[in-house]
Amino acid sequence: MKDNLKKLFKDTSKLTLSSQEKEDIRHILKTQIGFDVREGLLTRIKQQRSQIKTKIRLMPLALALLLTFSGGTALAANGALPGDLLYPVKVGVNEQIRSAIAFTTEAEANYQGDLAARRVAEIEQLAAQGKLDGQVKESAEARFESHADKTLKLIEDLEVKGNFDAAAAVSSRFEASLEAHEELIANISGTGDLIRDRLQEIRSRINSRIEAAGEARTEAEAQISSDSDEARTRLQVVVEAKSKQSERRLNSAKNDFEKYEPRLNTRVKSEVRSKIEAAEDAHIKAMSDLESEDLQAAFRGFQESISLTHQAAVMMKSWVSFSVQLDRRDTSEMDNGEMEDDSSQQDDEGTPEGDDDSTGSSDEENDTEVEANVEGEIDIDTSDSGVDAGIRSNGRVDIGL
Amino acid sequence: MQTDKVKKRFAQAYEEYADAIFRHCYFRVSDREKAKDLMQETFVRTWKYIESGNNFSFKEIRPFLYKTATNLVIDEYRKNKGNASLDKMQEKGFDVEVDSGFEESIDTKLAIDRITNVLDQLDDKYKEVIVMRYIDGLTPKEISKITDDTANNISVKLNRATKQIKKIIQHEG
Numbered sequence: 127m128k129d130n131l132k133k134l135f136k137d138t139s140k141l142t143l144s145s146q147e148k149e150d151i152r153h154i155l156k157t158q159i160g161f162d163v164r165e166g167l168l169t170r171i172k173q174q175r176s177q178i179k180t181k182i183r184l185m186p187l188a189l190a191l192l193l194t195f196s197g198g199t200a201l202a203a204n205g206a207l208p209g210d211l212l213y214p215v216k217v218g219v220n221e222q223i224r225s226a227i228a229f230t231t232e233a234e235a236n237y238q239g240d241l242a243a244r245r246v247a248e249i250e251q252l253a254a255q256g257k258l259d260g261q262v263k264e265s266a267e268a269r270f271e272s273h274a275d276k277t278l279k280l281i282e283d284l285e286v287k288g289n290f291d292a293a294a295a296v297s298s299r300f301e302a303s304l305e306a307h308e309e310l311i312a313n314i315s316g317t318g319d320l321i322r323d324r325l326q327e328i329r330s331r332i333n334s335r336i337e338a339a340g341e342a343r344t345e346a347e348a349q350i351s352s353d354s355d356e357a358r359t360r361l362q363v364v365v366e367a368k369s370k371q372s373e374r375r376l377n378s379a380k381n382d383f384e385k386y387e388p389r390l391n392t393r394v395k396s397e398v399r400s401k402i403e404a405a406e407d408a409h410i411k412a413m414s415d416l417e418s419e420d421l422q423a424a425f426r427g428f429q430e431s432i433s434l435t436h437q438a439a440v441m442m443k444s445w446v447s448f449s450v451q452l453d454r455r456d457t458s459e460m461d462n463g464e465m466e467d468d469s470s471q472q473d474d475e476g477t478p479e480g481d482d483d484s485t486g487s488s489d490e491e492n493d494t495e496v497e498a499n500v501e502g503e504i505d506i507d508t509s510d511s512g513v514d515a516g517i518r519s520n521g522r523v524d525i526g527l
Numbered sequence: 528m529q530t531d532k533v534k535k536r537f538a539q540a541y542e543e544y545a546d547a548i549f550r551h552c553y554f555r556v557s558d559r560e561k562a563k564d565l566m567q568e569t570f571v572r573t574w575k576y577i578e579s580g581n582n583f584s585f586k587e588i589r590p591f592l593y594k595t596a597t598n599l600v601i602d603e604y605r606k607n608k609g610n611a612s613l614d615k616m617q618e619k620g621f622d623v624e625v626d627s628g629f630e631e632s633i634d635t636k637l638a639i640d641r642i643t644n645v646l647d648q649l650d651d652k653y654k655e656v657i658v659m660r661y662i663d664g665l666t667p668k669e670i671s672k673i674t675d676d677t678a679n680n681i682s683v684k685l686n687r688a689t690k691q692i693k694k695i696i697q698h699e700g
Contacts, residue, residue, distance in 0.1 A: 131689060134645070134696075135661040137638035141553060142546045143563070151545070151567050159574045163538040446637070 146237045232292040235280035239300035242273035242335070246307040247444055249328055253314050253321060263324050267331060274335045281342045285349070291364055293346035294429060301339035302433035306440035308332045313393055347429075352421050361421045368428040369416060372409050375435040379405065386442050394445050398438045405434035533577065540588045541570055547663060548596050554658045555600045557643045565603065569596040593663065594673045597655065604651065648695050653688035660685055 143151070156162050249266050252258040277300055284293035311325050311332070352358040379402050387395060412427025548569050553562035572595050577583050583591075646654050655674065659665045667685065671678040 131657075131661055131692065134692075135642060137635055138550060138554065138642060138662045140635045141550050141639055143549050147563065148545060151563065152541075154567060155541070155570060155574075158571045159578075161534050161538075163541040163570075443636070 144237075146233065231280055231283050231287070232289070232296060235277055235284065235296045236299060238273050238276040238280060239296065239303065242270050242277055242300070243303035243307060243440070245270035245273060246304070246311075246328070246332060249325075250307065250310055250314065250444060253311075253325060256321075258321055258324055260324070263328070267328060271331065274338075278335075278338055278342060281339075281346070285342075285346055290346045290349040290351075291361070291425065294343055294350060294425075297339045297343035297346060298429050298433045299436060301336055301343055302436040303440055304332050304336045304339065306437035307444070308336065309397055309437075310394070310441055310444050313391070347422075347426050350422055350425060358421070361425065365416060365421050365424045365428065368425065368432070369409075369413065372405075372412070372428040372431040372435075375432055375439075376402070376405055376409055379435040379438045382439065382442055386446055390442065390445055394441060398441050401434045401438040401441075405431040405438070408434065536585050537574060537577065540573075540585065540592070544589065544592055545570075548592055551593065551596055551658060551663050552600060554643060554646055554662050555597075555654065556603055557647055561603065565596060565599045568599055572599075590669060590673050593659070593665070597673060600655075645692060645695050649688060649691055653684060653691055656681055656684045657688045657692070 152163050245266050249258065249263065249270075252262060252266075277296070281293050281297050281300075284290075284296065308329055311329050314325060350361065352361045383398055383402060390398065408427050408431040412424045412431060415421075415424040415427055545566065549562055549566040552565040552569075553559060556562055556565065569592055573588070573592055576591075576595075646657065649657065656670055659670045659673065660667070665673070667678050667681045670676075671681045674681070676684075
């Protein structure tokens with residue numbers, strides 16, 4: 127049994143804080159304890175660098191170029207693997223520097239974009255669980271808008287600094303995430319008008335941001351230059367790294383699709399399949415552009431391929447999460463032995479707080495969506511990165527008709 | 528007065544143990560944001576303890592951090608005892624991280640979801656020792672020091688917790 131437990135828990139070590147999260151906590155710690163714990167990280171970097179130096183040979187020119195230029199190259203290096211030219215940059219420079227030195231505008235922009243997408247994912251989860259009530263939705267929407275605003279502002283900052291490939295990459299990624307989520311929401315239908323209307327409102331907001339991100343991407347791509355030798359050399363490095371990233375993402379998306387296809391509904395399956403196919407086409411075209419040395423077209427093509435595989439990955443991941451949620455909800459409903467088929471919607475806007483005569487019974491009711499009364503207190507955590515919601519809505523949500 | 532050396536060692540301890548303490552808190556409270564808050568508070572309290580001139584050796588920082596984290600988790604449980612319905616709302620699947628860095632594979636996410644689901648069905652006293660033993664990698668002796676319990680009791684709890692987990696997994700099918 128001990129071996130079985132070890133097997134069960136073996137993946138827990140993969141749960142870690144992101145670099146951004148660690149950085150955020152460092153900032154907070156600094157205000158609370160009066161000094162910067164970054165010192166600890168710089169010590170570790172120095173130790174690691176001295177180890178890397180003895181092991182890794184790197185073309186001095188490439189290193190000089192990579193350290194000279196900012197976000198776009200760094201972003202490209204993030205996709206590198208051992209053996210790739212940019213891999214030592216990724217592990218020895220990018221990953222450590224991004225945390226140690228003030229995080230780059232590009233990293234912050236991606237992080238804000240991820241947070242915006244995360245807000246949408248949370249809304250999806252709530253809808254899947256039948257818990258998307260008015261107040262929770264508004265709160266999540268407000269956060270989504272806030273993160274989306276910050277993302278677009280940071281993309282603008284990148285453009286102002288002349289970092290067009292980074293601006294293009296960030297806006298492409300942001301656009302792709304939102305498009306994937308928008309399509310997923312389109313797959314969620316509810317028998318209740320209230321949930322459907324709420325989701326429609328959310329889709330409108332997302333669509334408006336997709337448009338803005340798309341415009342930003344087009345604008346940035348148009349500015350990517352290969353006029354000077356310096357710019358051309360830089361772009362060459364970036365594009366080659368992107369081609370490897372695109373290839374890797376494509377293979378990963380295909381593998382994931384093969385594995386998770388049985389868990390996807392018909393519509394999602396079809397959409398994911400067509401995105402992967404489109405990504406493959408874009409990749410092939412980009413390879414051809416690279417061969418004929420049209421670097422800007424190649425950049426756009428690989429970016430498009432990465433964006434499409436990214437959308438496919440987001441759709442698959444979110445959908446698998448949905449099905450886990452629905453399975454759990456169905457299981458707990460079956461365990462409870464109750465299935466009050468209440469398909470009527472309660473308008474829980476302005477439902478009084480503290481209508482709580484069920485704290486004791488809520489333990490048994492788990493995820494059932496059929497309660498007519500609001501249980502527990504309304505408690506919304508207004509911290510920047512999460513929503514802790516305390517209200518259940520009712521009504522049923524059907525997924526994937 | 529704190530010397531630079533002490534600050535430096537504390538900073539290194541943060542780098543070394545931030546993820547481990549976060550993980551410990553996450554699998555105890557099943558909520559990422561809460562786990563981050565608890566991890567952060569663990570380090571703040573540890574520093575304040577060091578700063579106030581108490582007898583402290585950095586050789587013991589690891590168990591000290593875990594002990595502080597454990598106490599904070601217990602405080603958190605007590606705080607939320609009256610809000611059972613909120614606990615139920617903060618479900619593992621709700622704490623969606625599908626977009627975090629896009630590095631987590633679906634497999635990893637599902638594995639972690641499963642583990643938190645299993646752990647949440649354990650009694651708190653068993654959950655504590657299981658997390659410390661199989662996630663934090665602490666020995667029964669280390670756990671006994673952190674929880675102020677005897678090593679023998681810890682072993683008994685581990686044994687009972689293991690049996691409970693076996694039942695839970697069999698029930699999952």
